Amino acid sequence: MGKGQQTRERLMDIAEASVLTKGFGATSIDEIIAEAEITKSGFFYHFRDKNELARAMLLRYVENEDKVLDEIFDRARELHDDPLHAFLIGLKLFAEMMADLPSGHPGCLVATVCYNERLFDQKIRDLNERAVLAWRERFLTELRAIAEIYPPKDKVNLEALADMVSSTVEGGIVMSKALGQPKILAEQILLFRSYVKLLFLPAVN
Amino acid sequence: MGKGQQTRERLMDIAEASVLTKGFGATSIDEIIAEAEITKSGFFYHFRDKNELARAMLLRYVENEDKVLDEIFDRARELHDDPLHAFLIGLKLFAEMMADLPSGHPGCLVATVCYNERLFDQKIRDLNERAVLAWRERFLTELRAIAEIYPPKDKVNLEALADMVSSTVEGGIVMSKALGQPKILAEQILLFRSYVKLLFLPAVN
DNA sequence: CAAAAACTGTACCGGCGGTGCAGTAAAATG
DNA sequence: CATTTTACTGCACCGCCGGTACAGTTTTTG
Known part of the structure; x- marks a missing residue:
């Protein structure tokens, strides 16, 4: 560099x-x-201006998040061949990583773009949208593989369920920040994991 | 007035x-x-200054949200005596209300306070925290009543589960804004509802 | 009708985002 | 080693914004 x-x-x-x-x-x-x-x-x-800084920042942020998610869920698939168990392991690893952030998750740029939308040009908003859609596709692929093997116990839209991963993280960050309790984010991810278990796992005891 | x-x-x-x-x-x-x-x-x-505007705005926002939640979940309890079913009805009513917002949920002030924390004085941050804690207590009360009757099918921290309502809404709003699809928020609330069903309802078919 | 409430008008301050451009030090390149 | 490119510095300037101060005026209300 x-x-x-x-x-x-x-x-x-x-x-x-x-x-x-x-x-x-x-x-x-x-x-x-x-x-x-x-x-x-x-x-x-x-x-060139503040907007170009924003664009570069968001691009870097999204690329980094994608890399982190790749690493976590690739690792999870290494640890278990079954897609459901791999996904559950991935969520656990993810929650642990979020819990290990020393002063909590610093916040998500994607969320700030949403809550500052009027400040950014179309390019940035498009980039933001594409990032979230990529997350949806990433998790949708995993969920489709799971649903093929394990029939879901409740009627759910898999696309919405894929969005629930991102939604849980975004919501968890806000809650952590609002209460000044970093561990809340990890808790929320684990609750989502509990939902996935109940939804797909045949016999939970 | x-x-x-x-x-x-x-x-x-x-x-x-x-x-x-x-x-x-x-x-x-x-x-x-x-x-x-x-x-x-x-x-x-x-x-007096911008911060006083922020304080007044946040106070008004929180009071209004509390009123709306009171109305929805009071109505739900009118419709069903059982705490679990009342809660599920409440979540459905809530999702419907969010889906009926003509141009989507405009956003949550609590979230913007979190993502603008450095701009606000301690008073405002305290007010924000208290609002979120009040939501936690509100839903915790309902969940405790539910858990007394219906043993949860997975080990969950009820406090975290109570936070999951707010978290789902905050996350859903961010997702709706990021993708420009208002209905996502309602979907996410219904997924949380599905989780509550699977977690507490004895026999889901 | 008087007092209180709800403003308007004006003048001013320092900070900020942003522009433009000339000059220069340091690093990479042939 | 010389030259080009990269990575800056310095400076002057613009208009907008948050905020202050305060005197004056209109509107509402008891």
Whole structure:
């Protein structure tokens, strides 16, 4: 990674932390450059404007989340051949990872984009939508494989169930932040896992 | 309601819509007063500063949500004596209400406070926390009554399960906004309802 | 009709996002 | 080693915004 890329990453790190705690509109460039110890001109060398910073940040965030999810659920499939059990293992690993974040999940950029939509151009909103749709497809694939083997015990729309993974994480983050209790996110993921168990597992005791 | 109170409400209506789509930091007083057709002096007659507007807005929002939830779950208890069935009916009514919002749920102020925490004083963050804790207590009471009659089929922390109602709504709103599909929120509530059914109902067919 | 409530008008301050552009230090390249 | 490219610095400027201060005016209400 060249020096320029390093600076870019540092600027995005600082901006991300600020955006997640103050929102995009209240995140000032002056504040970012002060913390990064760079001049305003230096900032605008890397990003044409604030929106380009947002776009780059969101892209980086989504790519990173995808990588993390790949690792977790690939690992889970390594640990068990059965799709249902692999999925349940993956959810447990996911919950553990969320519980191990030292000061809780810092927040999801996808959620802040939703709650700041008017501030972003169409490109960013599209990127955001595509990220969520990719999550849906990811989990839908797993759920279809599960439903083929284990008939669900209640009539559910698998697409909505796939969305429930993301929804649980987004909701869990908000709850964790609202109550200042990081562990809530992991709890919510485990409750979703309990639902998957009850829905697909033939005999739970 | 006096004229002053009417203006206050109008200012909060306008501010709320803006805060939910642009964040608090990007919501300008100039923009609010332009839409409300009032002067800046008029604004500051009603609210000492932006933070007082936020406090009043959040308080109003939370009180209103509580009222809506009271109505829905009181009605549900009217329709069925059994706590589990009453809760399931309540969730269905809730989902229907969310599905009937013409352009989807506009967003939750509690979530925006979480994602703008650094912009607000302790008073507001406390108010936010208390609101979420009140939701927890509300649903915990119902769940305890249910669990006394129907032994849960999986080991669950009832407190976390109570939080799952709020979490589902918060997550569902984010998903609805991210994908531009209002119905997702209702779907997610119905999936939570399905979980409650599988968890407590003795024989689901 | 008087008092209180609900504003308007005006002038001002410092900070911020953003632009433009000239200059320069450091790193990569031939 | 020289040159080009990359990665910045410095500076001047604009208009908008949150907020302050305060005097004056209209509207509502008891």
